[in-house]
Amino acid sequence: MASYDVLCIGNAIVDIIAQCDEAFLEANGIIKGAMNLIDTERAELLYSRMGPAIEASGGSAGNTAAGVASFGGRAAFFGKVSRDPLGAIYTHDIRAQGVAFDTKPLDGTPPTARSMIFVTPDGERSMNTYLGACVELGPEDVEPDKAAGAKVTYFEGYLWDPPRAKEAIRLTAKHAHAAGREVSMTLSDPFCVDRYRDEFLDLMRSGTVDIVFANAHELKSLYQTSSFDAALAAIRKDCRLAAVTRSEEGSVIVRGDETVEIKAIEIDRLVDTTGAGDLYAAGFLFGYTSGLGLRQCGDLGSLAAGLVIQQIGPRPHKNLRIEAEQAGLL
Numbered sequence: 001m002a003s004y005d006v007l008c009i010g011n012a013i014v015d016i017i018a019q020c021d022e023a024f025l026e027a028n029g030i031i032k033g034a035m036n037l038i039d040t041e042r043a044e045l046l047y048s049r050m051g052p053a054i055e056a057s058g059g060s061a062g063n064t065a066a067g068v069a070s071f072g073g074r075a076a077f078f079g080k081v082s083r084d085p086l087g088a089i090y091t092h093d094i095r096a097q098g099v100a101f102d103t104k105p106l107d108g109t110p111p112t113a114r115s116m117i118f119v120t121p122d123g124e125r126s127m128n129t130y131l132g133a134c135v136e137l138g139p140e141d142v143e144p145d146k147a148a149g150a151k152v153t154y155f156e157g158y159l160w161d162p163p164r165a166k167e168a169i170r171l172t173a174k175h176a177h178a179a180g181r182e183v184s185m186t187l188s189d190p191f192c193v194d195r196y197r198d199e200f201l202d203l204m205r206s207g208t209v210d211i212v213f214a215n216a217h218e219l220k221s222l223y224q225t226s227s228f229d230a231a232l233a234a235i236r237k238d239c240r241l242a243a244v245t246r247s248e249e250g251s252v253i254v255r256g257d258e259t260v261e262i263k264a265i266e267i268d269r270l271v272d273t274t275g276a277g278d279l280y281a282a283g284f285l286f287g288y289t290s291g292l293g294l295r296q297c298g299d300l301g302s303l304a305a306g307l308v309i310q311q312i313g314p315r316p317h318k319n320l321r322i323e324a325e326q327a328g329l330l
Contacts, residue, residue: 002181003149004100005073005289006282009169010061010156011134012079012094012103013113014086017125017274017312018053020118025126030118035127035158035189043130046116056313057093058115059134060156060188063275063314067282067304069098070320073289076100076146078168080137086112087133097315103141106133123270123309131162138164139171147175151289152211154281157188160196173208184211186281187218194221204239211288212242213281219244243298245280250302253294262298265306275314279304283320299329 025032028049038046057066059079068075077094081087083105090112094101113132117125137159147153153176159165173183185203187193193200200222203209212235216228223231228246235242236254245251253260283304287297304320311317324330 002151003074004076004146005151006065006068006285007076007078007146007150007153007172008061008065008068008155009078009153009172010159011059011113011129011131012062012077012081012090013059013115013129013134014090015056015058015115015117015274015314016047016050016053017056017117017119017272018050020051020120022120025118025120030126030128032120032126033124034191035129037161038128038130040130042128043114043116046128050116050118054312055089056315057090058275058314059113060158060186060278061154062094062099063278064154064282064285065099066094066097066315067279067320068286070316071283071286071300071304071324072321073286076150078103078137078141078143078146078172080106080133080141081112082106082108082110082133084111086114093315100146102143103137106136110135117274119272119274119312123273125272125274135162135165137162137168139167142168142171142175144175147172148179148181150176150181152182152184152285154184154186154285156186157192157196157200160192160199170208182210183208184213184285185209186213186277187222190217190221193218197222197224201238204235210240212239213245213277213284214242215245215247215277243280243284243301245277245305251280251298253298255294258294260294260298262295262302265302267306267310269310271310272312273309275308276305278314279308279316296329300324303327303329
């Protein structure tokens, strides 16, 4: 009997979100639509130049865990914070959303991670992330009972940057597979794929990862092609199950010879794309661990993503289970 539906492993980051115009990005050398890793000095500079901001617990896999919990799923999270005010905020927020989070915090430096997210009028987000305590996540933080007790373990590609986190992920995957569970990952970002293309492909081809989430840009970057169809054909061969999001064009799910195309939901207004892919994964994995078919999984992912882009911040403001029931998906 599984203790959890989904165990998420990721960077425990407090998001600091502010709206800005295109000129601000240009003036401050910020690459639009990307996630840039920054040092302490750059973090302090950008923070001093931000307009009014919202602080919210974020981090890609943490957002997914919160989404699973909002659907009514049993979610757990591994991620490192420091014993400081931002760490306390993060811990309170994720636990308050119903996620089991017991990773021991760091005493002292580095401080809890934070990501300054600049949202332009078109809803696109540009992230500037100081990883801080995140880089200290290591194999000693793996809780074997959670690793073996979750139906699916899900980790973010962003976590492939700090070396000891790789050890933690591989150890968790070992516990998971030994217990007959599955492991999934998100490719996270085209720049992340560029850094670790060979390693990501090896994770898939070796069977360390069973399920892959990506958007169209990440998928094409993985296979170094401008053709979406060619990239989709390649990932179909390299992993057992893949779900690829395409913004307003919906998503495509492939498993062996099977292909399922999912429509995006209609939205009233695009506000902020932060967390769209994370919440898609949450809906999909909730459906998958509930034993639903791929179309229902994709529809739940599409619903969650469509709702989160109509709000500021990456954690769902609405109860996703109620929204899914009202939409006739559960």
